[in-house]
Amino acid sequence: MITNPLLIFVAAFIVNNILLMRYIGLCPFFGVSTSLSTAFGMSTAVLFVMLLSTWVTWIIFHFVLLPLDLVFLRTAAFILVIAALVQFVEMFLKKNFKTLYTAMGIYLPLITTNCAILAVTFLVIDYKYSLFQSTIFAIGTAFGFGLVIILFSAIRERLEFAPISRSLKGYPIAFIAASLVALAFLGFIGLFGLTL
Amino acid sequence: MKQKVNHLKYLTDGIIIDNPILVLMIGLCPTLATSITAKDAFGMGIAASFVLICSNLVVSAIRKLIPDAVRIPVFIIVISTFVTIVDYVMQAYAPALYRVLGVFVPLIVVNCIILGRAEAFAYKNGIIDSFLDGFGKSIGFTLVIVVMGIIREYFSTGSIFGIIIGPKFLISNPVLFMIFPPGGFLLIGIFKALINKFVIKQESVG
Numbered sequence: 001m002i003t004n005p006l007l008i009f010v011a012a013f014i015v016n017n018i019l020l021m022r023y024i025g026l027c028p029f030f031g032v033s034t035s036l037s038t039a040f041g042m043s044t045a046v047l048f049v050m051l052l053s054t055w056v057t058w059i060i061f062h063f064v065l066l067p068l069d070l071v072f073l074r075t076a077a078f079i080l081v082i083a084a085l086v087q088f089v090e091m092f093l094k095k096n097f098k099t100l101y102t103a104m105g106i107y108l109p110l111i112t113t114n115c116a117i118l119a120v121t122f123l124v125i126d127y128k129y130s131l132f133q134s135t136i137f138a139i140g141t142a143f144g145f146g147l148v149i150i151l152f153s154a155i156r157e158r159l160e161f162a163p164i165s166r167s168l169k170g171y172p173i174a175f176i177a178a179s180l181v182a183l184a185f186l187g188f189i190g191l192f193g194l195t196l
Numbered sequence: 197m198k199q200k201v202n203h204l205k206y207l208t209d210g211i212i213i214d215n216p217i218l219v220l221m222i223g224l225c226p227t228l229a230t231s232i233t234a235k236d237a238f239g240m241g242i243a244a245s246f247v248l249i250c251s252n253l254v255v256s257a258i259r260k261l262i263p264d265a266v267r268i269p270v271f272i273i274v275i276s277t278f279v280t281i282v283d284y285v286m287q288a289y290a291p292a293l294y295r296v297l298g299v300f301v302p303l304i305v306v307n308c309i310i311l312g313r314a315e316a317f318a319y320k321n322g323i324i325d326s327f328l329d330g331f332g333k334s335i336g337f338t339l340v341i342v343v344m345g346i347i348r349e350y351f352s353t354g355s356i357f358g359i360i361i362g363p364k365f366l367i368s369n370p371v372l373f374m375i376f377p378p379g380g381f382l383l384i385g386i387f388k389a390l391i392n393k394f395v396i397k398q399e400s401v402g
Contacts, residue, residue, distance in 0.1 A: 021377055023229035024299075027222060027308055072284065075302045076276035083269065115225050115306045122299050167393035171221060175385030182378040 005136045007192060008129075012140030015191055018116055019148045020182040025116030029149060030174055032107070039153035043146030045107040047139070050117055052089065053082045054138040057121040058131055078121050086111055116145060152181060206325055210332025217340045217384075218391045222308035226300050227341050228380040234357045237345025239293045241338030243286065243301065247278040248310050248337075252330035255318040262319075271314040272305070279305045309333060344383055348374045 002008050018024050032042045057078050065071055090108045093101040111117060120141050124134040155177050164173055214220060217227050223244075230240040254274050255262075262270050283301050286294045294301065304310070313333060318326040346356050352375040354362025373379050 023225050023377060023380070024303070026224040026228065030221070030224070072280060075280050075283065075305050076273060079272055079276055079305055080269065083272065115303050118306050119299055119303055122302055126299065165389075167389050169392075172385045172389035172392060175381050175388060179378040179381035179385065182376075182381055183373075186376055186378065 003133070005133065008133055008136045009140040010192060012137050013144045013147070014185070014188045017144045017148060017185055018119070018141050019145060020178070020185045022119070024119045025114055025145060028111075028114055028116075029152070030171065030178075033149050033153040033156055033174075035157060036150065036153050038107075039149045040146075042107045043142070043149050045111055046114070046116065046145050047142035049082075049086060049089065049108070049111050050120055050138045050142045051135065053085055053117055054121055054124060054134050055131070056081055056085055058124060058134050061125055074122075074125070079118060082117055082121070116141070148181070152178065155181070203325060203328060206328040207332040210329065210334070210336040211339065212336070212395060214333075215336040215340065215391070216309045216312075216333050217337060218387055219395070220309075220312075221388075222312055223337060224384070225303065226307060227337075227344065228377070228384065230297055230300055231341050231344035231348055231380060232352075232375050233349040234342060234345035236293065236296050237341045238338070239286075239290065240297060240300065241334075241341045243282045243297075244304050244307060244310070245334030245338055246282060247275060247304050247307075248313060248334050249327065249330040250278045251275045251310055252313055252318040252326040253323060255314045256321060256323050256326035259319050267319060268311075268315070271311055271319075275310055275314070276305045309337060340387070344380070344387075347383060348379060351379075 002011060012018070016022060019026065019029050028042060032038050060077060060081060061074065065074060065077065070077075086108055090101075093108075120138055124137055127133075127137075129137060156174060159173055159177060162173070168176075210216065212219075216223050226240055226244065231237040251271070251274050255271060258270075279302060282304065286297075286301060313330060317329045321329070350356055350362060351366070351371040351373075353370055354360060354367035360367065371379075374383075
């Protein structure tokens with residue numbers, strides 16, 4: 001198990017990249033990565049919500065579910081907490097931080113059913129990370145999500161104008177492009193001795 | 197008589213015409229992540245199908261009791277109940293499969309197919325129709341994931357469902373590309389292109 005915070009960050013950021021290596025959070029990946037601005041808005045929102053929900057669910061798991069022996073409620077509790085949290089954050093931003101809300105407001109409801117958020121909250125429990133390590137892991141994962149989605153949106157903007165067969169247009173060519181990007185990321189396996 | 201045809205249509209639509217993965221493009225994460233071998237893919241297909249059919253049944257049974265404003269949280273509670281059941285049953289009776297699927301078992305709860313069908317179909321239709329719809333979509337999902345599992349397992353180990361059938365050169369020189377993530381993306385891309393060419397084409401033109 002990795003304990004060094006720097007290695008946790010690198011592993012979550014690149015080596016075990018949540019989109020390309022773990023295959024989590026693909027629905028927003030293909031849905032939102034059509035232009036650079038939406039990709040940027042989405043990744044900011046993901047960073048924000050991922051950090052908050054990791055803290056909240058970590059605290060709930062360790063201070064409520066474990067002492068009360070209610071671990072079997074984990075799935076239900078986490079998803080409900082995240083859904084409520086996202087709703088709350090949305091209202092809070094709308095009232096107090098108008099600029100931030102206009103930047104990422106429309107992406108917040110979409111994030112509730114983003115598997116990436118829920119996966120991170122489960123993974124930090126499975127890996128038995130401390131709150132500090134969980135924070136590093138969440139930041140690294142969100143950065144990895146952002147990096148790939150922003151890189152990929154640039155590729156997709158070019159693909160729009162590529163002269164390809166009609167049945168390949170849209171999703172199929174996006175998947176094939178994702179395959180090539182993932183192939184590039186495979187090269188990072190073994191970096192600092194980190195494996196898949 | 198017309199009514200009867202319509203009912204069966206709910207079942208058959210999910211397999212090809214409305215295939216959740218290849219046509220509706222939802223539920224991609226488990227499809228790619230758990231289709232490394234045919235057996236794991238089949239396990240994931242069965243687990244997700246169980247949750248989908250049960251949650252469709254329960255949601256349609258209680259649809260008149262759910263207030264409109266809180267329907268999404270109610271769906272999530274129903275779905276997560278069944279996911280928890282699957283989680284614990286699999287841990288007890290198929291621990292090897294559980295270790296391979298890992299975090300993807302609890303993640304069935306955010307599988308867009310299940311919440312999507314609860315919202316788009318089960319909340320508005322009767323129990324029998326919802327069952328047929330869930331069953332059809334389950335077959336569509338399991339079919340795609342198992343076919344992907346078979347292809348990826350064959351090219352990466354030369355066997356299918358653990359039975360070695362491949363030619364010698366494939367066993368000694370496996371195409372490791374296929375078990376790594378790029379192989380999964382490539383396969384889905386090719387499948388989707390074929391579906392676009394042969395299935396959706398007639399509809400968009402006509």
